[in-house]
Amino acid sequence: MAVVLGPNRYGKAETRVVRVTRDGEVHHLKDCNVGVSLSGAMEEVHRRGDNAAVLPTDSQKNTVYAFAKKHGIGEIEEFALLLARHFVGSQPTIHHARVAVEEYGWERRGPHSFARSGGEVRTCVVHHDRDGATTVVSGLRDLVLLNSTGSEFHGFAKDEYTTLPPATDRVLATAVTARWRHLLPAGEESRDYAESYRQARRCLLDAFAGTYSLSLQQTLFAMGERVLRERPEICEVRLELPNKHHFLVDLAPFGLDNDNEVYFAADRPYGLIEGTVLHDDATPAGAAWD
Amino acid sequence: MAVVLGPNRYGKAETRVVRVTRDGEVHHLKDCNVGVSLSGAMEEVHRRGDNAAVLPTDSQKNTVYAFAKKHGIGEIEEFALLLARHFVGSQPTIHHARVAVEEYGWERRGPHSFARSGGEVRTCVVHHDRDGATTVVSGLRDLVLLNSTGSEFHGFAKDEYTTLPPATDRVLATAVTARWRHLLPAGEESRDYAESYRQARRCLLDAFAGTYSLSLQQTLFAMGERVLRERPEICEVRLELPNKHHFLVDLAPFGLDNDNEVYFAADRPYGLIEGTVLHDDATPAGAAWD
Amino acid sequence: MAVVLGPNRYGKAETRVVRVTRDGEVHHLKDCNVGVSLSGAMEEVHRRGDNAAVLPTDSQKNTVYAFAKKHGIGEIEEFALLLARHFVGSQPTIHHARVAVEEYGWERRGPHSFARSGGEVRTCVVHHDRDGATTVVSGLRDLVLLNSTGSEFHGFAKDEYTTLPPATDRVLATAVTARWRHLLPAGEESRDYAESYRQARRCLLDAFAGTYSLSLQQTLFAMGERVLRERPEICEVRLELPNKHHFLVDLAPFGLDNDNEVYFAADRPYGLIEGTVLHDDATPAGAAWD
Amino acid sequence: MAVVLGPNRYGKAETRVVRVTRDGEVHHLKDCNVGVSLSGAMEEVHRRGDNAAVLPTDSQKNTVYAFAKKHGIGEIEEFALLLARHFVGSQPTIHHARVAVEEYGWERRGPHSFARSGGEVRTCVVHHDRDGATTVVSGLRDLVLLNSTGSEFHGFAKDEYTTLPPATDRVLATAVTARWRHLLPAGEESRDYAESYRQARRCLLDAFAGTYSLSLQQTLFAMGERVLRERPEICEVRLELPNKHHFLVDLAPFGLDNDNEVYFAADRPYGLIEGTVLHDDATPAGAAWD
The missing domain is CATH 3.10.270.10 (Urate Oxidase;)
Structure with a gap:
């Protein structure tokens, strides 16, 4: 009777990113909370603390911010798909990525002034596998x-x-x-x-x-x-x-x-x-x- | 050197009352959270547990509901004033009343269907004294x-x-x-x-x-x-x-x-x-x- | 292409029950939060609002309180098992019960005086099926x-x-x-x-x-x-x-x-x-x- | 009828500082949440946005951390007194400081291992005035x-x-x-x-x-x-x-x-x-x- 590692994942939760896009005087705002969960070849890190397969959660956070700059944040499903494909595609030890995004609404009060909408939060969860399997769940x-x-x-x-x-x-x-x-x-x-x-x-x-x-x-x-x-x-x-x-x-x-x-x-x-x-x-x- | 009773008050906090008013098919909704704090001749209850001067907080809660029925809930400041005057006016041991009301907004989605607005909460705090001094603070x-x-x-x-x-x-x-x-x-x-x-x-x-x-x-x-x-x-x-x-x-x-x-x-x-x-x-x- | 009902369950969440047991002067306290989720023959209620198969969540709450009286609350796993077996055993339309219990700790301060421990919460989730399958998960x-x-x-x-x-x-x-x-x-x-x-x-x-x-x-x-x-x-x-x-x-x-x-x-x-x-x-x- | 500035204060709230003190193998832990509120010659900043009198809240946060290093964190009242005296004593525009500290308890589980106690939080609020008036309120x-x-x-x-x-x-x-x-x-x-x-x-x-x-x-x-x-x-x-x-x-x-x-x-x-x-x-x- 041996002790084995079962399902597991790790990542950076609740990266709060606000993206401003300037269209002259008029600004646009996207306000999101991003959670990344990765899984893959993680036997060694659990067994022996060997981190060779582990992309730090800090790097995941950085990626969220860098992607917000490079790609902007369009619809949250698209942003989540971009991130999920990136992690699986760039790290051979990462076989599966789950990216969850929440979006907080803001109402325009002026060209660059906003009031948070309150009420419901828009959500999505995207899964992407190195075999190409992709799922998208939207919600609120x-x-x-x-x-x-x-x-x-x-x-x-x-x-x-x-x-x-x-x-x-x-x-x-x-x-x-x-x-x-x-x-x-x-x-x-x-x-x-x-x-x-x-x-x-x-x-x-x-x-x-x-x-x-x-x-x-x-x-x-x-x-x-x-x-x-x-x-x-x-x-x-x-x-x-x-x-x-x-x-x-x-x-x-x-x-x-x-x-x-x-x-x-x-x-x-x-x-x-x-x-x-x-x-x-x-x-x-x-x-x-x- | 004696031990004395300083400023004190007591009451029922967070009585959640929802008042529906029917105008034929069309309903109207008021959704409030009411806090009552009373003070007055409270030396005996603190010193000896003699409750003769104490109107139970349960009665205060009942009053909120009964007044919602009898008077409706108009603007929250008016509802708070009604309650504050009632407690001071009807109980000789109550010299001062503080009534705080929060109101949660709802948007109409149909004749009797609503979605909560989220976002900010409207507030008020009313004080009324048996000497007649009355103050009203509104807010959000x-x-x-x-x-x-x-x-x-x-x-x-x-x-x-x-x-x-x-x-x-x-x-x-x-x-x-x-x-x-x-x-x-x-x-x-x-x-x-x-x-x-x-x-x-x-x-x-x-x-x-x-x-x-x-x-x-x-x-x-x-x-x-x-x-x-x-x-x-x-x-x-x-x-x-x-x-x-x-x-x-x-x-x-x-x-x-x-x-x-x-x-x-x-x-x-x-x-x-x-x-x-x-x-x-x-x-x-x-x-x-x- | 038809629209069908998939996995579903319903029940009463967060029934807060405190059970006092008196051993002469000395009292014992159990403080729990109970969640019940039932599933079974629920096609009709979803399709047509026919509630014949639906034991009200209010009855589930009552059962929690009645069982706390009749059986006491021993270990939370045992209390959850009792409840789960009861719902499945007594209602033919209920094929499966999930009962989750949280327990809040109290430290004794006197024969009938207690201070809440704070810190972690003890948990359990029990599943019981009419086929007899039973699982118990404990936790914190x-x-x-x-x-x-x-x-x-x-x-x-x-x-x-x-x-x-x-x-x-x-x-x-x-x-x-x-x-x-x-x-x-x-x-x-x-x-x-x-x-x-x-x-x-x-x-x-x-x-x-x-x-x-x-x-x-x-x-x-x-x-x-x-x-x-x-x-x-x-x-x-x-x-x-x-x-x-x-x-x-x-x-x-x-x-x-x-x-x-x-x-x-x-x-x-x-x-x-x-x-x-x-x-x-x-x-x-x-x-x-x- | 003129519009005037009434009572006001500003500062950095909820600076979370954890101070470890090493006594060989054995470590000691202080875990606090510090709030600073300063007041003084603040007419200009309110009227015209002239910040000359305003020590940034960021500097207040830095001071909390630097003092935790230099002085350690003894009893929270002492730490609050140190901070309050510092702000009033070093900034001529700051006439009054209020420092509030919350402390979270930890139980020792090993020479450098701890479990948070949960339950109550110890608190204090210290006021210090440039006239020398000082008050200390402790609590929980x-x-x-x-x-x-x-x-x-x-x-x-x-x-x-x-x-x-x-x-x-x-x-x-x-x-x-x-x-x-x-x-x-x-x-x-x-x-x-x-x-x-x-x-x-x-x-x-x-x-x-x-x-x-x-x-x-x-x-x-x-x-x-x-x-x-x-x-x-x-x-x-x-x-x-x-x-x-x-x-x-x-x-x-x-x-x-x-x-x-x-x-x-x-x-x-x-x-x-x-x-x-x-x-x-x-x-x-x-x-x-x-």
Whole structure:
């Protein structure tokens, strides 16, 4: 019985890079957080501390900054692809690269003045293998949505610990984490990622607002399905939807009714609904979700 | 030498209340976090645990919900005033109330569907005394602003620990916490707080974007001054401006120049500039800033 | 091309339960955070909002509390196993349960008085399937360790973006997230989890302190290997070790040397080393790491 | 009506410094977070961006590191005093310095190996004026305490919004933020701050555990009083005690009683009790609490 090394990766996390592009008076801003994870011939470093195969995480950080200068930061998927291909292509000991990028939005307030948008963060995770396998997952997190009606929850299973009354009109609120996998025929990794993001985001928003909901699971499926039906470049959607409970406050002790008007927004515990919606003929995901 | 009780207060913090108002199909949403702090005849409870003077914090929470139902939540300053007057007016042992409200913004996505705005949070703190003294401070926090040029920093004092080179073109970024005190002639606490907030916020944004800055202190003063000059209902502005440093990355080792294009957005340490701008004849602040 | 439902689960996250056991004057305290995730016959709820198969997350929360009363909370692995078996065993539509528990430590300060330990959190994740497959992963997170010497980093790969100088004496610091999978012969899920945890934790601490480190990967492997060599009940260890960089401050401009005495503790970016160490004949992990 | 500059200060916040002292094989560690705030002749920089009076915050950071080397970091109060005197003494435009230090504890695990203690953080805030006025406030935060019995709450005031039943046996839990002001006869700022801290902390812990509590206010007063009675070098104590509510779970629907055994640890809202306990002849606090 021997002790062996299993799956492993290493890299530089959370390199915060802000790229300014000057177009005369008018500046443009890209504000990103980049995480690199590399794997490959790493037996020796784990076993004996021999670093010959290890490109320092410091060099990875430097590469992020140098690439931001040389190539600019276009869509985050493109920037991640550039970086992933670079690490695998230039270091023989690196067989696989995972690059994750988050982008923070800014609103223009003047030719070179900006206010951070707050709200959701755009995300992507790219994998690239020396065998050429490439996956691109785009997404967003922290998109907080709420419907103040049009949501019910009843007809559920009951056991001896069930006390929840059925609800025929409730608030439905969630903080969306959504990730969607791009259909990527070999050699066709390039596409209009900006437009794809805008449209996928719109699908999520529209499906949440437009679904008369009998359960958060139903809403989740509707959100994923909407993306898949409208965006042929996307083959799989994964959603994590915490149920941000809004409990109706009992005002009866004060002689007041509460006809779905006053809610307590609770923190913990919360329901958590996680699900995948995909095309039945979606290509295998490979490392896409790792 | 005796041990005595000094300044003290107690209350319920962070009561999260969401108020829905139905206008037929169209719903309106107010999402707030309310903190109540009361003080008064509290010697006995501290000395002997005699709670006769203590209105439970649980009752304070209930009051927030009941008032949200009975009065709705209009502008947060008005809601805070209602609550503060109620506690002082109804409990003889309560001599002073401080009510703080934060409001989270939502954007409409449908007749009863919303997406949380993210970004800054609107705030207020109201004090009300049984002698009738009332103060109202409005404000915001977490408004993140950045100018990608139009900022210098040089000509500063130097000592033996100074290594900072002068900067003639730098990124200036901050996360604004601003609070402004309303001029409140007795009995005139009511005003258009919504419009006042919108305009004060605009002044802050415009002054930040429009000030060619030789130091963050100068920008701070300009922001406060702009509010005071344009808004006669406001007599004092307090600002906390962390200097969110954006350091130019040294790309020379890679044969690249960096003409103010690629920045590292640092977390810690950070400069912190705090200042007050006020009218020379501003009425005394009383408890306003406590 | 049809849209189908892929992997999914739902449940109640972060049920905070505190269990007091009274032994006369002396009280005992267990403070936990429980997350339940169930999966099974969930096609209908996603497709049509038919909740007949859905045991409400509210009932799951109630079950956590009722079980804390009925069975007490012994070792968190045992409590998680009880819950997981209950959900799968009592609801025909639930085919699989994942129960995660975090435990917060408290130090005794009196017969019924306690101070929270702070520092690391003990964790476990249990999976149970209606086919009888059961996995138990124990662990901890937020264990922050530092060696002020006995760490080097050199001999690494270099590319055009490498500027890092070799280090022959550096601070090595990390915040350990460790999880270890128990070898569980069918029907033998019960063991002394308390002692197993104490010993696994000791192995991690000892290996970190006792390894002269040429790279954080080497330290990671040594930590995992130590657990496996000393604890036959454990067959796989997964570690996530952020490299909490401590940079030597350049004091030369002030006429001072800095012989590894004064460090800047950086936040971001940071190296992140993730790895698995396991027995070559470890049983398949199944759902253990999901 | 002119616009004038009111109270202001500026400085470098959150300089993270780790100081290693080598005693042969055995190393010692001090891990601190230092915040500097300076004020003085700052009219010009606010009005016109003239930085002649402004010692850069970068120089302040450098000073922290250089002083850590030159003087070591003894007790944090001493380190803060050194820094505060330095800034006021060396820069004619700086009339007042406030230095705040937090210290993170580490437990020894080997001659040069450490594990971070977690739990509470030791704090201090020092003010020094060019007139010689000096104040020292020591303290701690995030000390989480819980009594599982020995706490009641009843006999409180009631109004129309009061529904809380009286409690004769409840859990009392809080996260202590405590700050205490030292009695500092001129020129006698030096004392055994380590021992003073240990003893003050012990007083807080003992008083919390040892007070049969009829209200959190009573416990607060007892904690402050204990410090004052046992520590003649301390003249004022300020405490912020959030009431971390532990609500008894209603298990009756499941046919179970709950005799103070199973609690839900709630997050928000929470009671917040703030109070000051001081000697009636305490010297004026000056800027101590700013």
